[in-house]
Amino acid sequence: MDLSLITTLAASEVTPEIAGEYGRKAGKAIALGIGAGLGTIGPGVGVGYIFGKVIESVTRQPEMRDEITSIQWLGFALTEAIVFYAFIFGLIAFFLG
Amino acid sequence: MIKRLSLALMPLAAALAAPSSALAELNINEDFKPQNEFKLDPWINLPGPMDINKAVFYVIVATIITTMSMVYVARRMQERPNRIQTAVEAAYTLMRENIAGGNMDRKMAAKWFPFIATLFLFIWFSNMIGYLPLPTNTEHKVDIAGFEVPSLALYAATANLSVPLVLTLVVWIAYHVEGFRAKGVIGFYKGLVPAGVEGPAKGPIFVIELISDFVRLVSLSVRLFANILAGHLLILFMGGGLVVLLNLAVAGSVILGLVTGTMAVAFFLFEIGLVATLQAFIFSTLTAIYLGGAVSEEH
Numbered sequence: 001m002d003l004s005l006i007t008t009l010a011a012s013e014v015t016p017e018i019a020g021e022y023g024r025k026a027g028k029a030i031a032l033g034i035g036a037g038l039g040t041i042g043p044g045v046g047v048g049y050i051f052g053k054v055i056e057s058v059t060r061q062p063e064m065r066d067e068i069t070s071i072q073w074l075g076f077a078l079t080e081a082i083v084f085y086a087f088i089f090g091l092i093a094f095f096l097g
Numbered sequence: 098m099i100k101r102l103s104l105a106l107m108p109l110a111a112a113l114a115a116p117s118s119a120l121a122e123l124n125i126n127e128d129f130k131p132q133n134e135f136k137l138d139p140w141i142n143l144p145g146p147m148d149i150n151k152a153v154f155y156v157i158v159a160t161i162i163t164t165m166s167m168v169y170v171a172r173r174m175q176e177r178p179n180r181i182q183t184a185v186e187a188a189y190t191l192m193r194e195n196i197a198g199g200n201m202d203r204k205m206a207a208k209w210f211p212f213i214a215t216l217f218l219f220i221w222f223s224n225m226i227g228y229l230p231l232p233t234n235t236e237h238k239v240d241i242a243g244f245e246v247p248s249l250a251l252y253a254a255t256a257n258l259s260v261p262l263v264l265t266l267v268v269w270i271a272y273h274v275e276g277f278r279a280k281g282v283i284g285f286y287k288g289l290v291p292a293g294v295e296g297p298a299k300g301p302i303f304v305i306e307l308i309s310d311f312v313r314l315v316s317l318s319v320r321l322f323a324n325i326l327a328g329h330l331l332i333l334f335m336g337g338g339l340v341v342l343l344n345l346a347v348a349g350s351v352i353l354g355l356v357t358g359t360m361a362v363a364f365f366l367f368e369i370g371l372v373a374t375l376q377a378f379i380f381s382t383l384t385a386i387y388l389g390g391a392v393s394e395e396h
Contacts, residue, residue, distance in 0.1 A: 070195060077379040084323030095132065
């Protein structure tokens, strides 16, 4: 790590208030980024799983295709929405935190 | 393995070691506030929280278009249907057979089909109007032939939490009332515990099911709201917001703009082709499932 940053900071006229303000902003940005980013992992796996299973089911029983397709979209939308729960709580942390 | 990992992390360490040089070139545009795209300025001041603003305008427009288009199609029914009538009839079949009929018994489906169809159409129309650029951005005005015209903006009634929340509250109260009428208050809450749970496990399961009953209020409304809001945010950032915000040099802006602009078109097509319809479908399907589950004997 470049430790000269600390001496630069110490020499500059950054008061604790300013540093705290920047720290708060940084914390909010990190909350939004990490929260929304990590929140996409699970639903990503889930959506892939759903479509994988759909392909598997349709190849096994092609005559069930229509029925499977309607359930597939229900499952897709329910899973996909979980991304947005994480995203919305990230936005709440960003704008209201 | 560790050696490979450390090699992969080298650029990250290098970036961390030189934070000042990496960040000094970032020149964030402070004048552009993306959150203002969703700010609601009162257009007509009314007493209390009754101001007419962008969101109210979109709700009214969606309501009018839903009603007018359906009444228009219903009045002009023909023996040999034209394209619009075919499309509306296909939507009618979807709503009647798949959404209402597939999740409730016949009597309930006949009773609640109008409600579910209205929900579907209203949400679908408000989602779709949301992707038309309308002159609603009163913060930035454009001068066209001497008239101050608000600049074009994307907004949807469903991109504002209040509208999905009110729809969800109506659904939530409706299925509770139906459940109370079918099984009585105590019977309804007893029915929350799934069949097959016996003995002391009933208590904790009941608490979990009661919580999940209330969580439906959040999940149903936030699912619709967040999908539409996230779609609008994606289109906003990809279709130019990111370029304006990062404020790069000309060459960088052009390259970034070409990349994000292409992605904006892709996201726009994705939102129109899939998300708008899918969210309306999901909302009405879940309404039907909740209504059907509230009156069915085995849960």
